[in-house]
């Protein structure tokens with residue numbers, strides 16, 4: 001029995017082909033096994049049911065691994081976080097991780113389903129619909145997956161509507177966010193607002209982008225004459 005148990009690792013990891021993925025990983029050890037964890041331990045990622053080895057942390061930077069990567073976690077602190085680079089559909093599989101130490105071979109296999117896709121998933125807009133009275137302050141939040149820490153997507157709003165755009169960095173759950181604030185006016189009624197996520201990729205691969213949009217509905221107050229074509233809301 002290996003006595004090694006993974007923690008904090010999502011079972012499904014979404015990633016973009018031609019880019020990298022950061023796989024958050026840590027583990028616990030059964031009591032009495034901690035002394036096996038030395039600086040000489042190496043982490044190995046294997047692919048598929050047959051367990052083909054694709055990455056060995058002791059070969060980092062040598063070019064000898066099938067998948068180039070970097071085990072950035074401190075294994076002596078039971079972290080096995082790994083970055084895998086220049087993903088291809090070859091990796092569209094499930095993965096297991098094992099730890100090999102010099103003295104005694106202690107290992108754990110745990111499963112990770114992994115799907116590098118050809119196109120990035122669409123960003124999400126929150127709220128998903130905007131249906132407001134004119135004069136209302138609207139705060140739109142666009143969030144996009146950022147699986148590769150060194151190449152997060154850039155988010156852009158079309159049209160810009162205001163100068164009040166705030167970009168938030170990649171959070172631990174690998175999401176990047178942009179907030180667009182504007183004051184709703186009747187001129188915005190029927191306007192389509194888009195958030196585009198542009199992903200740069202590795203090894204000279206072309207950029208990829210994905211887009212989500214919504215159409216703004218602004219109700220016009222009766223307090224002044226509404227422009228023709230606008231939608232009349234309740235009198236205030």
Ligand SMILES: *[C@@H]1O[C@H](CO)[C@@H](O)[C@H](O)[C@H]1NC(C)=O
Pocket residue numbers: 060061069070071072
């Ligand atoms: C691996 O990551 C560490 C820090 O996380 C960095 O110092 C090192 O240069 C990286 N190695 C390679 C080959 O990318």
Ligand SMILES: *[C@@H]1O[C@H](CO)[C@@H](O)[C@H](O)[C@H]1NC(C)=O
Pocket residue numbers: 139164165166179180181
């Ligand atoms: C946008 O609006 C939110 C909520 O009203 C506020 O917390 C945030 O500071 C605003 N951001 C900018 C850049 O004005």
